[in-house]
Each structure stands twice: as C-alpha cells, then as structure tokens.
Amino acid sequence: MSVHRGPHAAEAVFRPVRPRNAFEETVERLLQAIRLGVVAPGERLPAERDLAARLAVSRVTLRDAIRAVADAGYVESRRGRYGGTFVADDLPASPRPRRRAPLPGADIEDVLTLRRVLETGAAQAAAARSLSPSDRQHLRVRLTDVAGVAAGEEAEYRRLDSRLHLAIAEVTASPSLTSAVADVRTKVNELLDAIPLLAVNIGHSNDQHHTVVEAILSGDAQTARVAMAEHLEGTEALLRGFL
Amino acid sequence: MSVHRGPHAAEAVFRPVRPRNAFEETVERLLQAIRLGVVAPGERLPAERDLAARLAVSRVTLRDAIRAVADAGYVESRRGRYGGTFVADDLPASPRPRRRAPLPGADIEDVLTLRRVLETGAAQAAAARSLSPSDRQHLRVRLTDVAGVAAGEEAEYRRLDSRLHLAIAEVTASPSLTSAVADVRTKVNELLDAIPLLAVNIGHSNDQHHTVVEAILSGDAQTARVAMAEHLEGTEALLRGFL
DNA sequence: CCCTAATGGGCCAGCAGCAGTCCTTTGAGC
DNA sequence: GCTCAAAGGACTGCTGCTGGCCCATTAGGG
Structure with a gap:
C-alpha cells in the first residue's frame, strides 16, 4: 500500500514523536505568540523562570531561543527589576516568498x-x-x-x-x-x-x-x-x- | 486574570513543549496503535529500524518502549528473518477504574x-x-x-x-x-x-x-x-x- | 547443506538539554 | 540615597537520547 493511495492510519499514529528539538520548538512558540498577537507589540513576555516552567523547558534552552528571536528583531530584553523581554514595537517583516519550496x-x-x-x-x-x-x-x-x-x-x-x-x-x-x-x-x-x-x-x-x-x-x-x-x-x- | 476565568490564549501558546520524555511518548504511541486497532492482534509492527525512523526516535529508545509494552503483555518479539514484533492475540484488559484521580x-x-x-x-x-x-x-x-x-x-x-x-x-x-x-x-x-x-x-x-x-x-x-x-x-x- | 538477507539484541561514545546555583542590573520605596 | 526584590545573564555537572556499529537468530533459496 503506497503512501498516497489508500488509508493512512499507520502514518497518523507512527508520525514523529518530538518533531523538532527543544530549542527549535521553543523558538516556534515564541514566534507563534508574537505572530498570533497573543503578546502584542510593546508588551512583556512572562519572566524567563516562569515561561521556562510553562513551556517545560530548561531556562538555558529558553534563553537560547529568546536570543535567537531577539537577534531577528522580534523582542528586546531589559535587565533589572521591572525589566523583562518585550515584543518590539514594529515587528520585522515576514520573509518574502523565496519560492524555494514549491508549496506542495x-x-x-x-x-x-x-x-x-x-x-x-x-x-x-x-x-x-x-x-x-x-x-x-x-x-x-x-x-x-x-x-x-x-x-x-x-x-x-x-x-x-x-x-x-x-x-x-x-x-x-x-x-x-x-x-x-x-x-x-x-x-x-x-x-x-x-x-x-x-x-x-x-x-x-x-x-x-x-x-x-x-x-x-x-x-x-x-x-x-x-x-x-x-x-x-x-x-x-x-x-x-x-x- | 485567573486561570479559570477569562481568556486562555497565553495558556494555549505557552503550553509545554515536549510534554513527556521520548520513552514515554513512544510507549503511548505503541499502545495507541494497538488500542485504536491500527495494528490488529496477530499483526506485525514495522521493523524496529523502520519504526524508529518513522517515530524519529533512536532505536534504543524504541526498543525500551517495546520491551515495556511487551512486559505488559501487548506484544511479543520474535527474532530471525521474517521475525518481528507481533501484537498479542488476546490483549491484556485495560486497568480497572482505580478511582485515584477523580476525573476533573x-x-x-x-x-x-x-x-x-x-x-x-x-x-x-x-x-x-x-x-x-x-x-x-x-x-x-x-x-x-x-x-x-x-x-x-x-x-x-x-x-x-x-x-x-x-x-x-x-x-x-x-x-x-x-x-x-x-x-x-x-x-x-x-x-x-x-x-x-x-x-x-x-x-x-x-x-x-x-x-x-x-x-x-x-x-x-x-x-x-x-x-x-x-x-x-x-x-x-x-x-x-x-x- | 550452506549462504544470505532480514530481523531483534546489545553496546558505547558523544551531545543536547536539564536542574541547580550564583552573579549582575535596575527601579521603587522607605 | 540605601536597600532589596525581581528580573536577566552565566556556569557546571549530570542524564537521557542519539547514531553508529556489531552480534545472534532465523527462514528461504541455491
């Protein structure tokens, strides 16, 4: 039974456990929160310790992810009390269509x-x-x-x-x-x-x-x-x- | 804003990445395949190397999971060519209601x-x-x-x-x-x-x-x-x- | 009767990610 | 203007998982 004809139950159940590594998935979540408007421009993300706990990820991994997202210009971190990681007021434009993957x-x-x-x-x-x-x-x-x-x-x-x-x-x-x-x-x-x-x-x-x-x-x-x-x-x- | 009143968007996006470890998730998948009838009693699971690749998990982890599921009586492994891991003809009964968790x-x-x-x-x-x-x-x-x-x-x-x-x-x-x-x-x-x-x-x-x-x-x-x-x-x- | 392919069984070195701990910065409040 | 709490920043040793490799077992084909 080929992959494209007929039932796919096995494919559905035997799909990858943990599709990406923790770092990548964490980056995706942060971007998701920003792109879906869950955290609006200018607003603060939860504190690192809190957010790491919610995402069930170590703080190291979360910080790596935050740095990646900050390098891309989506957020900015400020130290000190009442500091935190804040969503940029004007977000970077989404990458323009590179047409490399022909959208199956x-x-x-x-x-x-x-x-x-x-x-x-x-x-x-x-x-x-x-x-x-x-x-x-x-x-x-x-x-x-x-x-x-x-x-x-x-x-x-x-x-x-x-x-x-x-x-x-x-x-x-x-x-x-x-x-x-x-x-x-x-x-x-x-x-x-x-x-x-x-x-x-x-x-x-x-x-x-x-x-x-x-x-x-x-x-x-x-x-x-x-x-x-x-x-x-x-x-x-x-x-x-x-x- | 409390957890039970009002919107939950943050909870939805900041939910845990990788809820369980790889071993536990793999066990769940195997049990899912068996309980949902994707692999019927008497049928063979995909070969370990193949299945590990599909689940994107190392063979060691998959084998640990298979052993756990085999110990519980759901599957049985046979070595040699045309061997494999087969779903038991009569499956163990599901654990009876222990009532420990009161089903929120x-x-x-x-x-x-x-x-x-x-x-x-x-x-x-x-x-x-x-x-x-x-x-x-x-x-x-x-x-x-x-x-x-x-x-x-x-x-x-x-x-x-x-x-x-x-x-x-x-x-x-x-x-x-x-x-x-x-x-x-x-x-x-x-x-x-x-x-x-x-x-x-x-x-x-x-x-x-x-x-x-x-x-x-x-x-x-x-x-x-x-x-x-x-x-x-x-x-x-x-x-x-x-x- | 032997060879070979396909399968499960096992081992090991390396790395990603984790928990824990401590340091640094900064603003509000006394 | 000092203090302190709350936040980000950084290091370290440990563990789970991985990827690769080889072994053991078995049935079919020549």
Whole structure:
C-alpha cells in the first residue's frame, strides 16, 4: 500500500514523536505568540523562570531561543527589576516568498481541511455555550481591534485577525481546541507568507467577522458555523490559486 | 486574570513543549496503535529500524518502549528473518477504574468538545470529498468489522469502533486531521477506561455507524455531520454522568 | 547443506538539554 | 540615597537520547 493511495492510519499514529528539538520548538512558540498577537507589540513576555516552567523547558534552552528571536528583531530584553523581554514595537517583516519550496498542494489541502474543521467547529461550539460577560467582552474587543486596522496594513491585519479567531476558540473553554486552532492558524499564516502579496478585501472580511461574532453572542450556532465557513473560503481560494 | 476565568490564549501558546520524555511518548504511541486497532492482534509492527525512523526516535529508545509494552503483555518479539514484533492475540484488559484521580470535570468537557468538533468535522469533510473506490471499500470493511462484534465483547468493540472512526478521518485525506482524531480518540478511550463498566447499547451504536457511513458514501455532508453528532452524544452522556 | 538477507539484541561514545546555583542590573520605596 | 526584590545573564555537572556499529537468530533459496 503506497503512501498516497489508500488509508493512512499507520502514518497518523507512527508520525514523529518530538518533531523538532527543544530549542527549535521553543523558538516556534515564541514566534507563534508574537505572530498570533497573543503578546502584542510593546508588551512583556512572562519572566524567563516562569515561561521556562510553562513551556517545560530548561531556562538555558529558553534563553537560547529568546536570543535567537531577539537577534531577528522580534523582542528586546531589559535587565533589572521591572525589566523583562518585550515584543518590539514594529515587528520585522515576514520573509518574502523565496519560492524555494514549491508549496506542495497536498500539504495545503491538509492544512485547509484541518482549519475548516477546527474553526467552523470552534465557532459553533462558542455559540452553543452560554458565555460569561468577560467572554462576551473579550470577543467584542478583539472584533473592534481588527476592525480598526487601516487599509494597507497587511501585517497588522493578519495579526489582529488571528487574534480574533483565537479569541473565538478561547471562549469555547476548551484548552485543547484553543491550542489546536492556534497551531493551525500558525500554519496557515506560514503558507500565506510564502505566496506573493495579494491584498485581501479587508472590508468584506470585517463584515464577515461581524456576522460571526454576532451569531456567537446571540447563541445562534448554525449561523456562526456557516458564517465562519464562508469567511474561511476567502483564504482557501487564495491559497488554492498557488497549487 | 485567573486561570479559570477569562481568556486562555497565553495558556494555549505557552503550553509545554515536549510534554513527556521520548520513552514515554513512544510507549503511548505503541499502545495507541494497538488500542485504536491500527495494528490488529496477530499483526506485525514495522521493523524496529523502520519504526524508529518513522517515530524519529533512536532505536534504543524504541526498543525500551517495546520491551515495556511487551512486559505488559501487548506484544511479543520474535527474532530471525521474517521475525518481528507481533501484537498479542488476546490483549491484556485495560486497568480497572482505580478511582485515584477523580476525573476533573473540566478535562472531560475539554476532550469532549474537541472530539465533537473533530469527529463531526471529519464526517462532513469525508462526505464532501469524492472518494476513491479503495476509500469506499475501506469504510465498508471497517463498518462490517465493528458490526460483527458479539454482544459483551466490550474491549473488542471499543477497538473496532475506534478503527471505524479513524477510517472516517483517513478518507478526508488530511493527515493532520487524521492524527488529531487518533489522539482525541485515545484520550476518550482513557476516560472510558477510568469509569465503571457500563455496557453501551451496541445495537443502537451500530445503527448510527451505518447511517454515518451511508451518508458519507452518498456524499451527503450535512446528514453525515448530524448523524455523527448524534452518535457521539451517547458517550458524552455516559462520561458526564461521572462528573 | 550452506549462504544470505532480514530481523531483534546489545553496546558505547558523544551531545543536547536539564536542574541547580550564583552573579549582575535596575527601579521603587522607605 | 540605601536597600532589596525581581528580573536577566552565566556556569557546571549530570542524564537521557542519539547514531553508529556489531552480534545472534532465523527462514528461504541455491
């Protein structure tokens, strides 16, 4: 049975344990936090001892990772009390498409399928819960944030858009669903970085965001799912254009 | 902001890198392959050198893991050409509920939420694709397998049930979705192992399986999703009974 | 009957990562 | 302006894991 035809259960279960080494994975996490807007420009990362404990990584490894990310211009460390590691106010641009890897189509479909499942599911699950006032507030704030981005600010839009989508996952109160959405979102962003810049229709996207959040806040699970599905189709079409 | 109120984005991104050590994760994978029916009783695991490469783990670590799993009675190794490591014909019973950990309700809801999203999404995605003949055949075989389990064979049923659900994920052609379903299924099975034995209504479950597979084969995505959702409610109610 | 290929079994040197400890810097508060 | 707590910076010895190599066992083919 070849790898591309027929079932893949063995591939799914016997996939690599620990895909990268600790240093590389730690770097990825830091970049993920910055790119998804979990820690905004100007904000401080958790203290090294705290963060190392959360990531279950030694402080040495974390510091190596922080140095790598600092060398790339994403963060800056300050010593002393009330010091810390702070996210740069203006982030480095993502590496432009080098076109070295021709973006295997199978991988794109894989990621898009997973994203559709996770994000439409998250929207539905969020709408099906009875949200706390702070959850509702959180959603509204993130919606407003992304709606306030000026046209042309692609990178900024990407970050706040991710942050809103992540917020939707958060209010499902399922940590593992939230983590899964964060991961798949990171992968989609990497794909988007690899294709030539094509301005997304931000206005249309914001309308869709509004519809999704409204449906979630009013507890309309079916509408939330469908609106999210429509919203995702934009990026899907964009990426499929580069198979 | 406390851990249980408000958003969890930081927790999602700053969760542990490499949650267990390589040995433990490898043991988990082997058990997962056996418990989910990816390698059936009597069948052979991939050769050590091959498997170590797939898992991206050293052969020493893999062998330690295999020994642990063999000591527990799940597999048996035979040397020589055409030898290998074979899954035991009759598997050890899962450890009975020791009730030491009182099954935190939040964790249960977390896993159930993720499962609902992934499995209903997988059913829908599977139905939305145009399946190859071998995919269709695969689904039918797995459906027949689980339908043929005699009443009372709880462990056997669990394994073949998992195998069918995994097959549905497989035919979405999304490896990462398949892996995610395998993982969440493993977690659900662990939860089920932790509660006292309650015979599931196997007949009813089989009817639901039939409905789901039929919908997938006929390309009816909406029905597939809804039928899967109804099917999952059985276990959900069961597990929620032990909060 | 022997050879060979494929498999599990075992050993060892080297390195990545860890836990622990101490040093250095810096700002708030008394 | 001194003190001290909280943060980053640095070193060190230990352990888990790796990668490479060789051995032992077994069945099939000539």
